[in-house]
Amino acid sequence: MKKFRDTLKDIARYPSAIAGLLIVLALIVFSIYTMITIPYKEAIYLWRGTETAVYKNPKNAKPTWFNWFLKDKLPVSVDVFAGEDEDFTKESKPREKGGNLIEFNYSFEYNYNQLPQDIFMYFTSNYEGKNPFVVINLTTPSGEEIKIFDGGISQRTNIRFGQDDKLMTRLIRLHGRDTETQDQLRGVNEGLFSKMGTYPPEIDKGTYTLNVKATTFEEGSDVDAELVIHGTVFGLFGTDHLRRDLKVAMMWGAPIALAFGLTAALGSAIITMFIAAVGTWFGGWLDELIQRITEVNMVIPYLSILIMVGTFYSKSIWTLLLVTILLNIFSASIKSQRAIFMQVKESTYIEAAKAYGTNDFRIITRYMIPRVIPMLIPGLVSAVPSYVFLEASLALLGLGDPTVPTWGKVINDARSYGALYQNMFYWILEPATFLMITGLGFAMLGFALDRIFNPRLRGM
């Protein structure tokens, strides 16, 4: 414990080390937070991108903070529940003939210069035999009242404003546009949100009111409504082409990267240490064998092997992790550790241990390995980012597990979707930045630890 405190004090002498340590700690805290707020199962569910998971998210939305940089703000997504959110009121009045007359009202300000992506209303209702009937109207700031929809609904009905052809026809007429000429309405949203008769269309800014009248015909029959307006910015991290909220991947990328990196680094370091120790201690043919295996293994390009395994065998991240560790055991570190063990082997205290009858195994574990561990720690820390990048590279090559949200996977998706050509740079920048910060943090910490544990490098 005392050594740990001393180490911390030593770390404090290097500003870069403090920065590195803070980054690593932040990553760990962030990972723990992620695992608590979004449990793994939920994350996988959200990442799968099924309709129920992502229906509220717009497609390819930029992150909300992007609006800071713009004079003309982009519309932010809205998701409100009737009766729960202040702006979305719900009033229920019983009817004489049974059932209820439920009126929903939602007012919102729309001052953006861009149209929203789409508008959805999700109705849930309960009834025995008779479906409720709803009428939806939208009142624009200019005073136009546009009928959006009227019809029956079932237990779960989604009404997507954008896909309603009848609405489209109505809007075209309202705007006075000719279906034959070129100046067509480019979508329901343009029809809903632009001032009548303007060309090019000008957004009608002001307060909009959405009015829904739902009629139920049975006792106890009720209707609930949820309104979702897909803006073009969403959340802290934006969304991707499958409407998945990128925050899932951004957040979960951290614990996965750390887990992969740390496990791979620790796993290979520990196993390498044992093999180097055993080989050096026993010498002879065992040592020669280990050295030859190492040399052969160092020549084989391991990324290629990983690609082969990933393509022909399994894409599971854990399989790839295992193969990574295996390939990394017989690597250059065995050689450098062997050099250290050779020196330690000649130590006088080990000779003394032999003289009082210590067996080989005990000498290796109790006398040699503890000497070497301090020297391994910096290497271990510095190795973590390379494994993190490895996982990202594998994902980028299409090898990672597609169901697991990792930073590499996001970059892969972004790349195959052509994100940079579509002005969706956030899609690549976010995971890249996170990867960079992770690498930087561990590298700085690793270098500082190297200076501490390797006294010869002190003062540099």
Next chain:
Amino acid sequence: MTEQYDEKDVEISANELDEGFVLDIRGLKVYFELRKRGFQHAGFVRAVDGVDLKLHRGETIAIVGESGCGKTSLMKTILRLNTPTGGEIEFDGEIINDLKANDLKNVRRKIGYVQQDPYGALAPFMNVRTILEEPLRVNGITDPQERYDRVVKVLEEVRMTPVEDFMEKFPHQLSGGQQQRIVIARAMILDPILLVADEPVSMLDASVRVEILKLLRALQEEHHLAVIYITHDLATVRYFSEYIYVMYAGQVIEKARESDLINKTAHPYTHALLAATSDPDPKNVDEFQDVPPGEPPSLVTPPKGCRFHPRCPHMIPDLCDTDRPPEYDLGDNHQVACWLFREMPVHREFTVEA
């Protein structure tokens, strides 16, 4: 703490002979194979080439010689850290040349090893208590209380008190003298019958050396230990051993009781060693030391005949350079392997081997 030193002219009495030998080494040869490029045989390093040695219970002997004379290899072979190439080592009535595993472990319990470099001899990541407990653990002492008691006892014996203070300390927190005491404590903790001390004080300060040597002497007397004291410093040998073996180039060239070796020196090499050992005497400035030029020979291709002949001021041509001299008996348990004494009765012949 200062002990009185009584003039002891130790004679190997009949009583001690009855106790039997702790160590009886006959014709020991330790050759190391030289290999070129890992596979090709390139000769042997004849580190120990036909050595006899006898040690009784409670006796202290010294093995004296310069570096490369084979004393270290001899000592390591006794500890079975090397395997002998030829000859026999009999320890406490048992031939230990080829022992393995458990048998070897039982033998090792009875030999304590004190090394030259006190700091290197202690694992830097273990505290004193752990260091001392290790030999106990390794040899099956499972009861923690028993281990603790033995550690306390041995620390008291080497005068590292208060014991509790020292148990938690790490080697780098101790002075050289204290470190060496721990090394000695560790050697003693298994209650050995033989203590092998390899240059135990040469890396310590001059003023601390005497302290450690006296401690070793006290322990030896208290426990009736047999001690082999290996050194190149003849001045310290006097306070600590009764019988001295002088080695040169892998062979024992003279052996005698301490006073005989110094007062009735026989071999020219021993003469040189004595001449080269200075006492603090202001007259030294005015005199050259009478030492032979050159250096000890290679142990791979040692000189033919007597290995000292190229440097010997009394070399006899056609004798010293052709045949290895036998050991001649000068009486009083004093033997010398030198042709200058060919009038004396032969104690042992050496057969020439390839």
Next chain:
Amino acid sequence: MAKQKKITLKEDAILEAKRKAELMSMMTDTTHKVGKVKHDLLLSIKDLKLHFETVRGPVQAVDGVNFDLVTNKAVVVVGESGCGKSSLAKAILRLLPRNVSHYSGEVWLRDLDTMQLSDEEYREQVRWVKISMVPQAAMNSLNPVLRVGDQVAEPMLVHYGMPKEEAMEQAAVMFRNVGVPVDFLTRYPFELSGGMRQRVAIAMALVTGPDLVILDEPTSALDVLTQANIFNLLKRIKANLETSFILITHDISTSSELADIVAVMYAGKIIEVSESHRFFSKPRHPYARALMASVPRLREREEPHFIEGKPPSLINPPTGCRFKDRCPKRFEKCEEEPPTVVFGDDWVACWLYEGQGE
């Protein structure tokens, strides 16, 4: 090798060096100089201090050292490990560690206060020109990747601007002088034995014909016979040349082979300087007495006695006499800094001698 510094061809210095080398090659087997010997004041050190910073505080390794050395004499500085004697060698030669925190005092070489020189001047005029050093007999004192002949020639090249062939010739002469076969000129240090390496180091120290050579534990890692051979060589040099020696060692016994004067160092200070006959028979300072009593002797039957306790740390040395905690003759006055009591050329820093001497 000096890169951009201008190396001035110092003709007279070169001649002097060559003359001394010649003199060395004509060395006879005497231990004493023949004829009248001059003893001018060569080195005078006043209040020399060298402190350096460590993690645990400032180490006051050399803490106010005074002594004088005349020509044609050898002084041995004796002390245990940790008394600052190696730092003393470095302080005299201005080989300061990187973490030096205090370096002051006067180091007079004849009539030149070397402390006043700039580092550059010091390098050109003093180090390895007037004073040189033979470092501890460790494997690291010679550069393992250069041939030994080149290393011995190097001081001539660097300090005197001698052309390469001439410098190699000089090196060959020195090799012969110290007893190393000339065909070893092209060998690397690892090919030489310990004794040979030390002889090469001695050659390297003497090649520029300095007035003073400092030897720091020159034989501690060597075997007794080799040690004796080296000391025989040093004795010959001392008798035949005008070089003075400062020998730094912990080994009192071997120091008696070369010492004309013995200076005892304890906890950063010199506490006694005595002429050798006086010192080895009856040293003055209690520490010196204890030291002499703790040495095992081959030719006498006296039992050695060790000194209790250990030397004080140089980080916070005690006030007053630094030996007081271990001194058998301690009394109240020892709490104050002891006076320096002079007895002719000798002196001792101890309260027991207050009032005696001159």
